Amino acid sequence: MTHHSVCDDCIIGKVTKPSTRAERRKAELRQEIIDTAFVCFAEKGYHATGIADIAGQLGIGHGTFYRYFSNKREIIDHVIDDLAARIIAALGTENAPDAAATLDEYRAQIDRIGVALTEILLTDRRVAQLLLFHATGIDDELTQRLYGLLDTADALTAGYLDHGVEQGYLRADLDTSNTARAVTGMLIGGIVYSLREPDEAAIAGLNQAIRRLLVDGVRKD
Amino acid sequence: MTHHSVCDDCIIGKVTKPSTRAERRKAELRQEIIDTAFVCFAEKGYHATGIADIAGQLGIGHGTFYRYFSNKREIIDHVIDDLAARIIAALGTENAPDAAATLDEYRAQIDRIGVALTEILLTDRRVAQLLLFHATGIDDELTQRLYGLLDTADALTAGYLDHGVEQGYLRADLDTSNTARAVTGMLIGGIVYSLREPDEAAIAGLNQAIRRLLVDGVRKD
Amino acid sequence: MTHHSVCDDCIIGKVTKPSTRAERRKAELRQEIIDTAFVCFAEKGYHATGIADIAGQLGIGHGTFYRYFSNKREIIDHVIDDLAARIIAALGTENAPDAAATLDEYRAQIDRIGVALTEILLTDRRVAQLLLFHATGIDDELTQRLYGLLDTADALTAGYLDHGVEQGYLRADLDTSNTARAVTGMLIGGIVYSLREPDEAAIAGLNQAIRRLLVDGVRKD
């Protein structure tokens, strides 16, 4: 009854030939359902969204939904999976944690990550909308998965910090994992702020403050 | 249809005489309903909680609920109001932003605030549980109110920072409002972490990292 | 999850005062639902009957049904219970197995029982309709209960036979329990026949044949 053995036909490495046209169409529709569900959940919330809404939006009969997913509950897992994959893909491309060798390079790298994150989330704010507002509190299991995403983010950040410590441009006694958690908190805070405040200048200001806090701290000297 | 003209008999300044005993009893029951709703919402979530659950828990008929509140929707407003008041009360008591005159005193103050916050949220984790997991995504209006709470927190934090800048122990060019937002993010991140991780030592570690980041920054020198 | 602890407010011995009027009305409605369900199930069958049919027939909202029974499945148990009680009441009244002391009296008693049975089932053929046609094959558990009714009937008949053996007007080596089973079979066969053939004379003919078979056997001499 565990929902997590989800990715039968997941994201990466699909070297398998597109197979028959029927199978391709099936996979397509399946994906379309996930995408539409994502939109509905993000905009109206999980509870306010009925299967009929998703199906109607897509222009399919609502019975069809159940040919692809056996549950309303099941689909949000797939939606979340997709989002996680999307985010990781967006972040992971060009910013390996070992790319920075000096504090200045580190600063530049942080800038790039900030821009990338902002990009994703301004491009489609529904991503954050769903993850932060509508995916919470549905289920213990789903909550655990969200925690897992958080852990991933923490680990990612910690990787950058660890590298900085190794390279010597970050404090040697830095508690990297806890600091990473704090940083993730700031980032998510920034994302929430971006959700309310569409003004890019304002967002840039907050990004700046976060970077500054992260790099220099608030101490005067 | 706006829900916000809520506070007929709100939090502060209830100088109005206790009036008749009947009226007092009524106010009491009203409060009990709010408290019970808080517990139910926090534990099972808003959607999974029925009016009948709240009433049953309290031992009143569920029709009675509608003599005190006209909506299921309405009550969560009051629950949130109560929580906000509780948190502000807990924070505001002894820690005026102007209490710190030096960096050391500031550091000490931050410690006290951290302890106070931890206190509230470890004492009754349902507070955070509700605010962060179950109050989100119910409603646009409620979301706006949560944003309002966030703003309050930001403003509070900004007050401390402004004071520090004025006193000269914080950087003069500090962007206090954006930095405050970043700090609030860290705090909430910490709270979320506390929710999953009941080990007090771990929480203390994260608190420490947050304080350190806030005061010293991550830079080596 | 066993359905059988059914009779909270069952059939016999209701010495408990009718209590409040509200409670009486509630019990009444409950009974009306059972009766209406009986009618619907008997006429259209269990599967073809929707909760909405029962409620509509009764003129209540279909949500109301669920205030009295938690399941569609649950109500047929109560319907069957009621029928069993009705039948037993109808049979048991005046025909104790020890009422017959001679073969002639036995013959007369059998006549009376036959008449009583015919009475019940001609009065409301839906009873047999439901038990024989629509209650079968719904559920393993329900099937077991029907078997139980059959056993009761067998035991009842066996009682009469045992008494006859004791009194000496029936064969001493009679296998009373198996013969009772055979007799029950004949009776049920007769009931089925009555269901199709409303002509009372025809039914009387079959009754006669059954009695004759039972008392004299088919042997010429």
Add this chain to the structure above:
Amino acid sequence: MTHHSVCDDCIIGKVTKPSTRAERRKAELRQEIIDTAFVCFAEKGYHATGIADIAGQLGIGHGTFYRYFSNKREIIDHVIDDLAARIIAALGTENAPDAAATLDEYRAQIDRIGVALTEILLTDRRVAQLLLFHATGIDDELTQRLYGLLDTADALTAGYLDHGVEQGYLRADLDTSNTARAVTGMLIGGIVYSLREPDEAAIAGLNQAIRRLLVDGVRKD
């Protein structure tokens, strides 16, 4: 809308040439569908069995079903037809009603019939399972067909009795048709008993009692 013009390619007298191979294959599959439907209906009941179950069990697409039968409803007719044919075949082979010339031969014949019946129904209890539990109450029309089977059984039994009367070893004034109905009732009662009670000795006991009742009656002398 009458379902009864069923037997396009029925049971008996299929002298029609086997025609093309394709046609033969078609008839085969058609029969396989009927057989599989029989198994499913008998085991899970008509309502609990989906077309997809039958098709899946057989390994064909469930769309294919509709190339052979136009209805879910239609197929049970064919299933019943098949069963009737099977039973009649099993009974009719060697036990012509005119085979018995004396009471002793009659007794022996009854034994043989009892054995044959038991044989059929113990060999595949699903036959009785379906006929007695799952075919009832589906439809008025189907009920009529079951009644027809019953009539056949009655007529068959009546034939034996008539013959006995003619031969003079049965009572001259015997109401053969009604007695036959009673006998059929006993037989069906016995079958039901066999369904619950797999112990062969118990079944033999009941068979014995039925035969005794039939031949000697319960009268002491």
Add this chain to the structure above:
DNA sequence: TATGAATGAGAGTTCATTCAT
């Protein structure tokens, strides 16, 4: 011809809300 993807009528069930008592 065989298939299974698509469909939607319709089922059972829940629960916020009303209102007579």
Add this chain to the structure above:
DNA sequence: TATGAATGAACTCTCATTCAT
């Protein structure tokens, strides 16, 4: 004033049937 019986809109899910491939 407090109650809980009554309600029905709304929801999730099933499955017999159709039809393009």
